Amino acid sequence: MKLTDEEQRMMEGEHGKAAAMAMSILTKLGQIYGAEEMMPISQAHIDSSAYKTIGEAGLEFAEKLVDGGARVRVPTTLNPTSRDIKRWQEFRIPPNFAEKSERLEQAYLRMGAIPTWTCAPYLYGLIPHFGQQIAWAESNAITFANSVIGARTARYGDFTDICAAITGKVPKFSLHLPQNRRGEILLKLQPSSLIDFSEDSIYPLIGYIVGSTAPGRIPVIDGIPNSVTSDQLKGLSAAAASSGAVALFHILGVTPEASTYKDAFQGKEPLQVINIGEEEILKAKQSLTTIEEGKVDLAITGCPHASFPEVERLVQVLDGRRVCQEVEFWVQTNRIVYCWLEQTGLLDSLNFSGVKVITDTCILSWPLDNWNFHLVVTNSAKFAHYAPGMAGVHVIFGSLEKCVAAAVKGEVRRV
Ligand code: F3S
Secondary structure: OEOOHHHHHHHOOOOOHHHHHHHHHHHHHHHHOOOOEEEEOOOEEEOOOOHHHHHHHHHHHHHHHHHOOOOOOOOEEEOOEOOOOOOOOOOOOOHHHHHHHHHHHHHHHHOOOEOOOOOOOOOOOOOOOOOOEOEEEOHHHHHHHHHHHOOEOOOEOOOHHHHHHHHOEEEOOHHHOHHHHOOOEEEEEOOOOOOOOOOOOHHHHHHHHHHHHOOOOOEEEEOOOOOOOHHHHHHHHHHHHHHHOOOOOEEOOOOOOOOOHHHHOOOOOOOEEEEEOHHHHHHHHHHOOOOOOEEOOEEEEEEEEEOHHHHHHHHHHHOOOOOOOOOEEEEEEOHHHHHHHHHHOHHHHHHHHOEEEEEOEOHHHOOOHHHOOOEEEEOOHHHHHHHHHHHOOEEEEOOHHHHHHHHHHOEEOOO
16 A cells, blocks of 8 residues: 555654554555555544453453554544443443443543444534545444445444544545445335334334345435434434445435435446335344243333434333333433433433433443343344344334333233
């Protein structure tokens, strides 16, 4: 790769050992993907902030960067850590695990990252603009940034994310380049009584189908109304990224690079056209439900982290009802939303109903062994996709209304 004088000096250690190591890692990444040069980014989002996911090696890497004088050169936000920083004891996180998490959190803060601790950094805070070159990790955030905002990021993962933040550079490759953002496959939604666009839970299902139908490709979706909300697109993005590692999709007439068919495919024709109808919706529902009935242990929402309107909606659906005593009901969100919930009194309503609001974290990055959860209901396709493997639980995917009804009753019955 051809490096500028400044990049070369960074690699030779002019900005310290950590920056040299980061530049060397990114250069190797660029060489693997055939990039010819580096390019500047204006912000980064770090996924390697959860101790459970990256373990001892990740902690050692972060602390080694700190010891090597690492400082981020661009505004850098952080994905969830492995504990609710203020209330980890309430959620039975073991003290030795909390201590390791805290060391990792401190390492990133010492490098100058911003303590956002959220997997939905596009909701509040440093939101990139259309066309902006960024280096984001966390699959749902990458997909949302590329597809919904039209910012440009490759699929960065653990460790390359912080290297990008420290150097302020990434290889010029992948989705950073406009020619690599061309739609490849056309997915046409067919009219069906099972596709109700006013129902939030249809969007994660569509996303799940998009990911499993076009894994690793750039799909163009035809048939979604432009009244779709950003929260609905959040659910779609997270599901598409989970089921098929989709890092960019276009929605005709909705997302910024697909105002026309010609724009979406950059003047070319799709490689394939696939219809999506009832059969696919039913299949997606089945894949996201591993058991049909039983006693509910946990209801969870906020994967990705819930926005304020989503929590407001939960309060409306609860309508003053309390969840069954044997059921835990958790909402995952960030501290900004938590603060607004406190100020508006909605937190009191949730507490009255027995719902706990969790911040800073993702429960899939907790040690959940001592919870003994067996059946979890959720309105998140991403959570339903990963939880059976990562937490050893059965899941039922359904609308928010269905999750609330199951939590209030304490069980789900086959109808
Ligand atoms: Fe966020 Fe965890 Fe879901 S990181 S997207 S809450 S699996």
